[in-house]
Amino acid sequence: MTVELEKSPRPVGRLKIQKRADLVTEEIKQLITQKNLRPGDKLPMEKELQRLFSVSKSTIREALKSLEVQGLITISTGPTGGATIMEVPLERTFQLLQNYLFFKEVSMEDIYAARRLLEPELAAGSVPFLSDEQLAALEQNIQTCQPASQEPSLLVRQRQADLDFHDILAAANPNPFLRFACELINEMLRRLVVFSTQTPPEEHTRFGCANVKIHTEIAKAARARDSERVRALMKAHMEEASEYVKRLDGRLDGRLILDSEMAPRPRPLS
Amino acid sequence: MTVELEKSPRPVGRLKIQKRADLVTEEIKQLITQKNLRPGDKLPMEKELQRLFSVSKSTIREALKSLEVQGLITISTGPTGGATIMEVPLERTFQLLQNYLFFKEVSMEDIYAARRLLEPELAAGSVPFLSDEQLAALEQNIQTCQPASQEPSLLVRQRQADLDFHDILAAANPNPFLRFACELINEMLRRLVVFSTQTPPEEHTRFGCANVKIHTEIAKAARARDSERVRALMKAHMEEASEYVKRLDGRLDGRLILDSEMAPRPRPLS
DNA sequence: AAATCCGGTTTATAATGATAAATAGAATAG
DNA sequence: CTATTCTATTTATCATTATAAACCGGATTT
Numbered sequence: 001m002t003v004e005l006e007k008s009p010r011p012v013g014r015l016k017i018q019k020r021a022d023l024v025t026e027e028i029k030q031l032i033t034q035k036n037l038r039p040g041d042k043l044p045m046e047k048e049l050q051r052l053f054s055v056s057k058s059t060i061r062e063a064l065k066s067l068e069v070q071g072l073i074t075i076s077t078g079p080t081g082g083a084t085i086m087e088v089p090l091e092r093t094f095q096l097l098q099n100y101l102f103f104k105e106v107s108m109e110d111i112y113a114a115r116r117l118l119e120p121e122l123a124a125g126s127v128p129f130l131s132d133e134q135l136a137a138l139e140q141n142i143q144t145c146q147p148a149s150q151e152p153s154l155l156v157r158q159r160q161a162d163l164d165f166h167d168i169l170a171a172a173n174p175n176p177f178l179r180f181a182c183e184l185i186n187e188m189l190r191r192l193v194v195f196s197t198q199t200p201p202e203e204h205t206r207f208g209c210a211n212v213k214i215h216t217e218i219a220k221a222a223r224a225r226d227s228e229r230v231r232a233l234m235k236a237h238m239e240e241a242s243e244y245v246k247r248l249d250g251r252l253d254g255r256l257i258l259d260s261e262m263a264p265r266p267r268p269l270s
Numbered sequence: 271m272t273v274e275l276e277k278s279p280r281p282v283g284r285l286k287i288q289k290r291a292d293l294v295t296e297e298i299k300q301l302i303t304q305k306n307l308r309p310g311d312k313l314p315m316e317k318e319l320q321r322l323f324s325v326s327k328s329t330i331r332e333a334l335k336s337l338e339v340q341g342l343i344t345i346s347t348g349p350t351g352g353a354t355i356m357e358v359p360l361e362r363t364f365q366l367l368q369n370y371l372f373f374k375e376v377s378m379e380d381i382y383a384a385r386r387l388l389e390p391e392l393a394a395g396s397v398p399f400l401s402d403e404q405l406a407a408l409e410q411n412i413q414t415c416q417p418a419s420q421e422p423s424l425l426v427r428q429r430q431a432d433l434d435f436h437d438i439l440a441a442a443n444p445n446p447f448l449r450f451a452c453e454l455i456n457e458m459l460r461r462l463v464v465f466s467t468q469t470p471p472e473e474h475t476r477f478g479c480a481n482v483k484i485h486t487e488i489a490k491a492a493r494a495r496d497s498e499r500v501r502a503l504m505k506a507h508m509e510e511a512s513e514y515v516k517r518l519d520g521r522l523d524g525r526l527i528l529d530s531e532m533a534p535r536p537r538p539l540s
Numbered sequence: 541a542a543a544t545c546c547g548g549t550t551t552a553t554a555a556t557g558a559t560a561a562a563t564a565g566a567a568t569a570g
Numbered sequence: 571c572t573a574t575t576c577t578a579t580t581t582a583t584c585a586t587t588a589t590a591a592a593c594c595g596g597a598t599t600t
Contacts, residue, residue, distance in 0.1 A: 018529070018530070021335070022529060025529075026528045026529060026530060029526045029528055030526075030528070032526060033525045033526050039373065058328055058331070061328070061332070062331070062332065062335050065291070065332050065335050065336060065339075066335060066339045069335075069336045069339040069340060070339060070366060070369050071366075071369060071370070072369055072526075087373040088369045088370040088372070088373065090370070092370075093366065093367060093369075093370040096340060096341075096363065096366040096367075097363060097366075097367070099340050099341060099342055099358045099363075100341070100358040100360070100362075100363040100450075101446070101447075101450075102358070103309065103357045103358065104446040104450075105446065106446050106447050110445045110446060110447040110448065111447050113391065113395075113445055113447070113448055114388065114445075114447055114448050114451055117387040117388055117391055118384065118387055118388070121383065121387055125383075175380045175383055175384075176371070176374040176375065176376050176380060177371075177376050177380040177381050177383070177384055178380065178383055178384050180370070180371070180374075181384055181451065
């Protein structure tokens with residue numbers, strides 16, 4: 001089976017001519033959709049793909065690179081090596097989204113405007129689906145968040161641990177879209193929040209205490225499987241947090257996120 | 271100025287070794303952040319980049335390809351050619367997001383769960399910022415949406431025109447994050463919705479009429495700069511639409527979106 | 541004088557071949 | 571039986587050459 005690619009620079013139907021490598025990328029994508037390849041399935045190896053599309057090594061290499069950057073495949077060397085379909089990792093998606101938002105000026109309040117709306121619904125929707133492990137993880141998380149020292153770097157780490165609480169809730173929600181939206185918000189807050197060092201540490205500590213308090217209540221209501229109470233508590237939590245954030249002068253540190261920065265976030269158990 | 275890249279396979283600090291090309295990609299990203307390059311600025315040409323990072327042609331090519339796929343640069347030939355920084359297009363971001371959602375099973379209702387929450391707030395927030403052109407565009411859009419025929423392909427196109435209404439509202443909102451979230455939702459609905467052909471056309475027409483009616487009211491309230499009324503109307507609109515969608519058996523057509531499909535959406539005037 | 545053509549220059553794009561590095565699995569030593 | 575070394579296979583990287591696209595400026599035409 002050989003797929004024929006248009007070789008001549010397309011008669012210009014007002015469509016911009018595409019590069020060879022990009023055409024091959026699309027062909028491969030169609031192959032994936034067509035043959036309904038699932039994560040774990042393998043693409044033919046480079047040499048075969050070269051033959052299949054009648055292109056050179058460097059072209060097929062670029063095409064594979066494109067798919068790799070998009071997070072659709074991983075490439076490995078050695079026997080049995082080659083391109084393997086994979087489910088696009090959440091982290092990769094975040095990174096690509098950060099590229100988009102790099103040039104926009106997103107403020108903390110902008111994000112909270114969406115967070116206020118989504119989180120209560122997310123939390124309420126998660127309640128019926130929380131496993132015992134997840135409930136335990138919520139309670140466990142509250143312990144780690146107890147405000148201890150006022151050492152600056154520790155304060156930031158604590159704020160980030162706060163966000164783990166919300167990630168655990170998100171993980172339990174059956175709505176993949178809502179889940180994604182909230183995980184995105186958490187990730188942005190986690191990664192980009194740089195609180196002004198001007199802010200007095202007491203303010204931070206107070207923020208931490210308030211969080212622990214309401215998280216405790218939410219965890220309790222979740223154990224009682226009281227969705228409506230969780231929703232109400234989360235709503236209050238979000239409004240309170242909005243206020244704190246305004247005062248804390250949180251701002252987003254807009255820069256390009258590197259792959260090497262993307263690794264080590266402990267995934268909450270699903 | 272020459273940047274030295276670690277050449278030896280990194281002493282394995284539990285970090286997975288990265289490919290040369292990916293290291294170069296990161297170096298270039300740092301270059302962009304560091305030198306604060308803005309859209310329109312140019313990267314050095316390939317030969318220079320080769321020298322700068324002491325890598326071969328194909329390696330630098332792969333690195334540039336990576337940045338191109340991420341939407342951060344465009345590459346052109348000719349004397350003034352080379353890599354030019356660009357603002358990541360919204361469409362590219364959508365596409366990369368679709369890759370992520372390709373493997374998840376997102377239902378229509380999943381999306382509407384988020385839409386119900388976000389759209390009323392978005393619309394209300396846009397009201398004070400709507401320009402005369404945008405108000406006119408809203409009213410204009412309602413005209414094009416008047417249900418005419420019941421021809422199947424036309425019905426789908428009409429549903430998509432409905433979404434333009436919401437895109438116009440989104441474009442006026444000053445919150446870039448909320449705007450992005452709603453534009454994403456619109457795009458997903460626009461591109462991926464495939465209504466069951468089982469559904470009787472009358473039902474579609476009724477849906478279209480209901481939309482026109484409430485869009486008309488929303489446009490009127492927007493002209494009157496009545497944010498609260500717009501919020502309330504949009505809330506009702508979303509709830510009504512949710513119900514219709516359930517009955518219409520709308521589902522998402524999960525597949526990989528190709529570059530070639532990404533082009534021709536008329537951007538609403540900002 | 542303005543527009544068009546045309547060839548040269550610059551740059552990316554594509555192809556090919558050669559060598560290095562990584563890996564899985566078999567063979568082997570302890 | 572375990573751990574190590576070996577080997578075959580495949581990608582990763584480099585180097586070189588050829589091709590194609592885009593731009594520039596001068597000559598030619600209108």
